[in-house]
Amino acid sequence: MRRAMIGLILSLTVVLFSNFVFDESSLKKAFVESVIDNETFIAIVDGNKIKVKLLGVDVEDWTMNYYGAQALKLLQQTINKIVYLEFDNAVVTSDVEVFAYVWLELPNTIQEQGKTYVTQEEISSKMLNALLIVNGLAYPEPLFAGLKYIKVFEGLEKYARTNLIGVWKNYYAPPRVSVFVTPSLGYYHVSTCPLLQTINWSFIADYLDAQAMGYKPCPLCRPKK
Ligand SMILES: [Zn+2]
Numbered sequence: 001m002r003r004a005m006i007g008l009i010l011s012l013t014v015v016l017f018s019n020f021v022f023d024e025s026s027l028k029k030a031f032v033e034s035v036i037d038n039e040t041f042i043a044i045v046d047g048n049k050i051k052v053k054l055l056g057v058d059v060e061d062w063t064m065n066y067y068g069a070q071a072l073k074l075l076q077q078t079i080n081k082i083v084y085l086e087f088d089n090a091v092v093t094s095d096v097e098v099f100a101y102v103w104l105e106l107p108n109t110i111q112e113q114g115k116t117y118v119t120q121e122e123i124s125s126k127m128l129n130a131l132l133i134v135n136g137l138a139y140p141e142p143l144f145a146g147l148k149y150i151k152v153f154e155g156l157e158k159y160a161r162t163n164l165i166g167v168w169k170n171y172y173a174p175p176r177v178s179v180f181v182t183p184s185l186g187y188y189h190v191s192t193c194p195l196l197q198t199i200n201w202s203f204i205a206d207y208l209d210a211q212a213m214g215y216k217p218c219p220l221c222r223p224k225k
Helices: 002-012 066-076 120-126 128-134 150-162 167-172 207-212
Strands: 019-021 028-037 040-045 048-054 057-059 082-086 097-103 109-112 115-119 138-140 178-182 187-189 203-206
Touching: 019 120, 028 048, 028 066, 040 082, 048 128, 057 128, 066 128, 066 203, 097 128, 115 120, 120 128, 120 150, 128 138, 128 150, 138 150, 178 207, 187 207, 203 207
Parallel strands: 048 097
Antiparallel strands: 019 115, 028 040, 028 082, 040 048, 057 138, 082 097, 109 115, 178 187, 178 203
16 A cells, blocks of 8 residues: 555656745644544544544545545554644634644655745645545535645645546546445445445445455345456
């Protein structure tokens, strides 16, 4: 997963080029305590517990499909870790709930004429919001006008779309065979499986994606394998 991601990011260099003024001292260190859904987590900041929502992205619904489940996994990797929150002047935040860009690690910066900048490469490799988009698990969401990184996000979406990454793969090449996944059993099923009447399925996926996630064909309904 990590290696694939880095591969993607390297090839982005050709596409993107702008740098952004960056103030590292304005970042807030946060300890991620838990994940609520694939856009929201609970973190400890300056000793206070706050709800953090990912800014500028609309993430696939984790209850409904494979890509949403992948996005949730990416968020869950931050649990018990330190991240760095960057706020946007375009958004007013409260003491208990904030919208933020979430840096998984501090980006490398460059100095030019007395100013500090961060490159698009750093953004697309170290900022969670951007990683979700470039992996085809989320879309840019200009919910607030004038977001600092929205143009980068749009560029990353274009990249993911052009290269059929994540949701874009299904968008242009619909699932070959959709199956219903029950993670508690470790199986995937056809829609008519009797087990689905007693156990709720979590998401629908292409059978090959379900296999790639480690799920086995249900021995009762015998879906495609
Ligand atoms: Zn079944």
